[in-house]
Structure formats: C-alpha cells, structure tokens
Amino acid sequence: MDGLFLGPKRSYEDFKKQIPVSIFPVFDSIRQYCMSLGNNAVEDVRAHRIVFGKSLSFRWFADLEPGNDSIIVKVQRDRKEPFQTITVTSETKMDELKGMILDAYNTIH
Template sequence: MEGIISFGNKRSYEEFKKQIPTQVLPLFDSIRVFCLSLGENAIEDVRMHRVVFCKSMTFRWFADVEPQKEGVVIKIQKNRKEPTIIINIHKDQKISEFEDLIKEAYKEIH
C-alpha cells in the first residue's frame, strides 16, 4: 500500500486499529487520512502504541498520534529546534480544528 511503511514488528494499520477504543476509532481514522493526504511523501510508521507520520524516508516526523480512552493525543513537530506541541483531542471534537497546525508542521519539517 502506498504511503505506508512499518519497521520493527511490521504491524499494519489494520492490526493496530484493533487496539483503538471503538468510540475513538472514527477520530483516529480521520486524523490518519488527513495526515496521509498532505502529500505524496507523507508516510506512516505503525508502532506499538501509536502511529507516527513522517515526511519521506528521512523520517522527519511531523505528527505522532496515540489513541487514548476518550480521545487522541497528537504530538506535532515543526523542526528539531522548536519544542514539540502536544494537543489532546476529545473523541467528540473534529480534526478540522487542528488541520492548519498539522499542515504547517508537514510543510516546515525537513
């Protein structure tokens, strides 16, 4: 599948999403779709407890997304010199509230 890469235990997103609480899954899926839609070089790295979205094979990550019981925690990195931004999104919130922040991080990360 295009835009998807996994290292370590080679978990797929389909396998990973089994551990996401049912009420949080629609939010998590919408974040995933948005992050992968940012460009052809946006890739995902499925890890044990989270999914990290990177820009190309340089693995400069721009969004680290971890499901929680009542929502999702997203760590956003624009570059290595600025502190990581951490946002908590409740399951009833929409990703659209945070799209500009994620898009800006994608564009600025090198």
C-alpha cells in the same frame, strides 16, 4: 531478514484493533488527513502509536496515540522547537488541529 530481531512490521489493520470504538472515527480521520498531505507522507505503525513523517529523512510531523476516550496528538514543526501536545476527543473541532499538522508537514524539508 524482516522480523528477525524485532518481528514483522505492524500494519494499520492490526493496530486499529486496539483503538477504542468511541474514538476510532476521529483517529482514522486524522490518519487519513496525514496520509493525504503528499506522496512523501509515510506512517510508521508502532506498538502504541502511529508516527507520520516525510519519507526520505523520516522527520516526523505528527504522532497519534489512542487512549480510552481521547487521542494524544503531538505535532512537531522543527527539531529545534518543542513539539505541541493536543488531547483530541470526539467533540474536538478538527480545523485547528489540521492546520497545525499541515503547517508542520510544510515546514519539514
């Protein structure tokens, strides 16, 4: 049944072809960080972005969308709180962003 209506699920290998070379290292670094947070961290590769959540409930904690020279990162701690949007470039220091992502990941139950 896979792919009957929506087509086959996209892989990161396919998705990364659309990420501009200038921001690919930063994008890939954030992706690897999200996946390293725990065994239950999962990624959902969509048409124009990648969403990270926890497996069973797939409550998302990070959403990465590459642009021409930046990445729009949305971080959500709780459904009742609005998500935070951060524009990341190759010049952005990652410590604060990683802290926000870790906090959101740990908040989801």
